[in-house]
Amino acid sequence: MTGHIALLCGIVLFSILAVLAKDLIKAAISLAVASLLLGILFFLMGAPYAGVFEISVVAGLITVLFMLTIALTKTGGDVRESKAVRIAFPVFFIAFIVIDILVMASLLPKIHVLAGGTETGTFGDVLWKQRTFDLVGQLAVILAGVFAVLALFRKRDKDE
Amino acid sequence: MNIETITLLTVFVPIVGSFTIPLVGLASKSARSAWAIALGAVTAALPLLLIPTALAGGETILRKAFVLGLDFVLIIDPLSIFMAIVSSFVGFLIIIYSIGYIHHEENQNEYYLLVVLFIGSMMGLVFSGNLIFLYLFWEIIAICCWRLIGFYRLKEHVRKADKAFLVTFFGAVVMLLGFIQIYSKTGSFDLTTMRGAVIPGSAVLLILFGMFSKSATVPLHTWLPDAGVAPTTVTALLHAAVLVKIGVYAYARIFLYTFPLPGAWPKVIPIVVVVSSLVAAAAATVETDFKRILAYSTVSQIGYIFLGFSMANEAGITGSLLFILMHGLAKAGLFLCAGIVIHATHKRDIREMGGLIKTMPITGVAFLLCSFSVIGIPPFGGFFSKFLVIMGTVKAGQVGIAAVALFTALLTMFYLLKVFSLVFLGEAKSPAPEGTRSMVSVVGLLAFLSLVAGIFVAYPTKIVQAATTHIMWWLK
């Protein structure tokens, strides 16, 4: 149980770092580390498929993409942060954490632990048998993403 | 044709016809004006066919059920027939007058569309028996007024038009809240089924709010003088003939025909309306803009009609109903005279006018005769209505209020004669020839009608008497 909490604190710490880091590259790296810890947590909590996807896709592929784009674009464009964020963000964050803990404390006793802990049935038949329609949704989201990229990065035609 | 088809035609011919006017307008201007007059004539003629039914005093209900209690109900009884005749007749006269008045203005198609729609929805309102459809026609008229007041499209005019629309819409919406309060208590909007039901005092206050905003009684009256910026035919249509009569008619239909007034209301309303007519008469005495004076005078005379109705005795109601007819004729005449004068001299301030009787004899005499009728001097119709209203007030024991009403009548006499002397007599500051023939003939006709209505007052009184006994049937 203590392992879980440690991992959780790690994820939270690194994501704050990703948000507050001045340099983009540091932010990308801290994001990768946070998603790595998350993957490990999935494994510990008996969701191997989720863990695999998390580590391979998020920690690996997206981080590489980030690195590439940061490298390609000119670096040193520090984002001009208004100082208000420095003060406002921690205050809000602590307030949110306190409320979260309070609410969750009252909720936890009610949540009866799911039967069987590990995922019922193999990932395949869960995906195909019970959650097939989600695929249609996933397909649609990907398609939408593709069209968005197509639309936003079209070179402006001459007649605009 | 039986009664139902006549009534449906009276309501829907002008409403549907008004939308065809712009189409005819595309063909030619004269065709469009002729078509508008034809529509006006039909609307004025149809209710006349209903006079025998009115005199018989019966009441026929026409019902078409829709959903959730919002069904379309028409009540055809002497009260609604009388109101239909009065408003459609004066409206028709005004259409004829406006041919001469706006023949050189732009967007005339829209003008005729709105005027005919105005009269049509007035017919609808007068016959409707369901509170929601009454409110529906109420608001269509508000839209027509808004567009008509802003007819000249100048920035200041449109601002005044918006003010008028917002004040009347505010009053109407508050009234709607009152209707819904009644609905939640009695479970229906249909007046015919709710006769005699007792309604909460707060609903009365809300509904009165709407009536006072539409009929421009003091707390909500300032939009009426401001609406003087509209073309005169509109102000005539608005102030004299039709618009202000809506609030009064609604009062008669709701608080006399259907619901008895609960609690202290019968005591409070007369005081409010008398104060309203006094303040408006005072304002008219002080004002110097020609049309604003006549507008304030309308606010003051409407106070009388409310006073008559609020007395809820036979003399008061007959007086008020007669008042609607007589005031409609006389005040329309006054406004149309004002229109001719302003149209000719292009001045609005009465102090800059003078000695016009020499160049405009017919308009001058017509103005004098109509103002005598408004003041309530005998040979003219106005006398009987004001006399009966005051007699009704005294008969109901409110001698104090009657005294204030008489004092207001004295003020009316004072400012109308002041206006006549300043505009038509004295030395001629800006002599100008008379308006076109159609305008002058309408004005002459209105003055003549006020006189004839006075002398042969027995005939309109027959219908009014039938309407009163029909209303009083419940109050007794």
Place this chain on the structure above:
Amino acid sequence: MIFLFIGLPLVVAAFMPLIGKVSKKVAPDVLANAVFLFLLVLAVTSGRQLIGQGPVLQSLSWLGEPLAIQIAVDGFSLFMLMAISLVTFCIGLYSINYMTHYGSKANFYALLLMMVAGMNGLVLVTDLFQLYIFLEVAAVASYALVAFGLEHDELEAAFKYLMLSVVASAAILIAIGLLFGLTGSLGFAAVGDALRGLDAKLAVGFCAALFIMGFGLKAALVPFHAWLPDAHPSAPAPISAVLSGLLIKVSGVYALARIFYNVFGLEAGGALSQALMILGAISIVVAAFLAIRQSDMKRMLAYSSISQVGYVVLGIGIGTPLGVAGGLLHLFNHALAKGLLFLNSGAIQQSTGTRNLDEMGGLAKRMPVTAATSLVGSLSIAGVPPLGGFWSKLLIIMALVQAGHGVLAVVAVLASVVTLWYYLIMQRKAFFGKLNEKWAAVKEAPFWMSAATVLLALLVIGSGIFFAAIIKSWIQPASESLAKGLQTALHGLGGF
């Protein structure tokens, strides 16, 4: 057969870029509008006998094998389908002319079809997680469409919209997670049934709060509304029409209503109902007053959308069948009228090049059709009788007074006066005054744009005059399916 609502737009959208390559001008327009028209006809005709005997459940089979896909149509979702297809059809017509100078019309139509697919999917699903996915589909398509113009302020507005929507989606996901934790399943019926078993009132309350924040932000209710006044004005006119007219209603109000009624079982006057009503009332008043000072036409319309969505939420929040009927009718009327007004603002922007009301003046003289249709639209939203908006506000106020919420009724009534106030300001500055000499040479909007606005105006007037027919055939089945609350969920939508 219901799956066509999702499948057809998806497939056509997939092929749209290819078609775009083949012929730039005509094919995309024709194809897109054909799809929209087909969906409209499908919704209007097939829907009738489908819901004749209660909610319809469709389970699909793929190559003979039954797939565990549960999509269902009941009165409420059919009504939403009809509204979506009707408005998108008009927008499709409009964008034939409007989008020419934006270029890459094919991509535009592709994204539009994706958004329609997303919305249709969202309306048809019976499962919480699928609801979330289709929500995301529509959202992603809308981010791209908002930024379609690629100018600086459009990109910035799109980014702001994206960032806030992500927060909303996160809140929704947390809530779904919690519910999954509590009940162990995701289907509406299963969750609803399980929840009734548990006595987890507080937990459900917290999930409801999260849902209100998530879907509230999508529906732009007041505390969460800030993104809408920036996103809509900068989006191209047809898109802001779709956003204001449909997206905020489908992804916000529909989802909220479906979950609160069919999953949590909202009863009139309960905690959830009061929360919704208070939220609705606040957004009506605040947004109405904000709209008064706007000098940018589209920003004013955006604030007006927030205020009118407040009316819809207020209506639905009452809980009585009459209230829900009023809310839904207002949803329909507002979709038509607000879409019309945004299309008008687009026509003005295209003819005069400006959105600033102070620069406009008396355009009615040069653009009579746009002026007339915008007059119809504004009066309908302001709730002036002969037009549709009046009947829906009337039902809402009637329901409020009947349910005993006098104060809220007064607020709703006074707010409609303020609504009329800022619409009169708009009419005065844009159309009703003297013609500003700068626009002496302004031409009326091109054919398809005027055709779309006239069609919408006729629909608005029609919904005013034939209000009884609309209420009987579309609104009452929808409000019954909602008002029945839990039962519909049980034997209607995929009860396991």
Place this chain on the structure above:
Amino acid sequence: MTPNTLLWPILLPAIVAVIAFLIPTRVKWFREAICLGASAALIYLAFALFAVKNLEFRLPWMGQGIGFELRLFHFSAFILVGLAGFLFLITLYSTVKMSGHPRIREYYAYVFLTAALANGAVLADNFVPFVFFWEGLLVTLYGLITLGRKEANRTAVKAFIINGLCDFCMILGIGILWAQTGTLTISQISVKPEGLAVVAFLMMMIGAIGKAGAMPFHTWIPDAAIDAPVTFMAFMPAAFEKLLGIYLLARITLDLFKLEKGSGLSLVLMIIGAATIVLAVMMALIQKDFKRLLSYHAVSQVGYMILGIGTAVPIGIVGGLFHMINHAMYKCGLFLSAGSVEYRTGTTELKKLGGLAKVMPFTAAGFTVCALAISGVWPLNGFVSKEMIFHGAIESGYVIFAIAAWVGAIFTFASFLKAGHSVFFGPRSEESPAAVKPIKESPAPIVIPILILALLCITFGVANKLPLTTFIQPILEGHVEAGESIDFTPHALSLFTPIAGISILCLLLAFGLHAFGWKKGGKKAYLASEPVHKFPVLHTIYDWAENRVFDLYEQGVIVLNGLAMVLFKGIDRPIDFVYEKIITKTGEAFAGVLSKAHTGHYANYLAWCLGGLVAIAALINALLK
């Protein structure tokens, strides 16, 4: 004599009025002929109706007790005869006097319309037709006055509004009566005057004395004297208005309210009567213009009638009524003589006139007879009715009113001495206008009416038994307690009673005053009243009166305008201010505050969302509890 003949006195003059109006101006004499013929026919009709005595005409009109009911009984028949007589004389007179007038069509139309309305008012037996005819006179009054000088409109409006005020008060009185008795038919109403009925009595009384022209509603008459045509002055203020006003006053005190002898209301009437007598005659004395002098006398003589009726003593009432008809005769005669002087010399300024007796003998003779009659010199009708009023005043127990009447008699005689002396009998004044036309006697149609009236004054004085028994005394039939006889003819002309002695003494005193004033003024007759005018205290009051300080209308207008301004600024403008400024500004200000919160920064929006979430969670939590 079927009942519908009762309609003829109303319809005949009305039809003639319309015909007179339609005949174009350039057609000479045709209009005058028709009018004269009609007025003659009207006299015959009046006498025929007088013979019939009782006739009723009832027609249901507007429901609720409002019917077009006419009733002829002794009193109204008598008044009809009087009205018809004066109409004939005025028409005859104005055929010449008004011949050149540009608006001659309107003149005859208004005259005959007034006749029709007056007849209608007298015959009406239901309050609604009564008020219909009574107030109708306002229109013709306004029309006739505007026929005078160019600036006559101001006086026309003044007369219109004052009479309008009185008529409105009368309507209020009628309303109260209707509320109390439930019927509108005049003959069926008789109420004991206490409680609200007192208010009704006072209101109706205001209507009556307003029409008759007593204080304080008299101020339009002197102005009209100069502005309006002289035939109008002879026609309305002198004859018609007095007859109608006193007729109504008599009906109120005798039929409607049954006034008791010592009651407070009779005291009120007497005070008004006495005040009118004294104050008006004081003003009359100092006038410089012949017509204004006569008009003030018209006002003061009404005081006598009101005093007479106010005593509520049979002899007083008979005296008042007899004085009504007498006064109508000699006042009309005096105005006509003034008109004939004006016709010839073109002016009525006392200063510019003089020595006309030799040149215009008949006018002078007529004037002297009427002047003596008005002053109450022995054999003439003025003496008879004034004596009765003196008797009544003494009998009513308040001597003060009798004294006031006598003071009035003194000054009346003094002012007529001044007038007669300066116009007819004194030397020819040097600044008399260059005689445009040779000043000689006016043509016959002008002189004949004056002589007829003078003759009537004499006959009604000498043979007063005839008018008293036939016309006046029967009016009191039902109203006197059984025992008392109402025959006062025996001591009508008796000289040797103490009261007659005092009145003769007054006349002598007046003669002495005139002589003293004449000598002091350096033998100039028109200055004869200067000593009184310059009297220390009186002087200031006179100056005030001259610049209209006591004028009810002028002060009333100032008060009205002031009140209107207060109401307008106090109520109307603030309401408008509330709408224009307050509501619109607060709306915009509130919107301004809200829009400041929309800075456009993403962080703010995010903060709002989280804040919103926390708030809603708390709200639901609270609601669930």
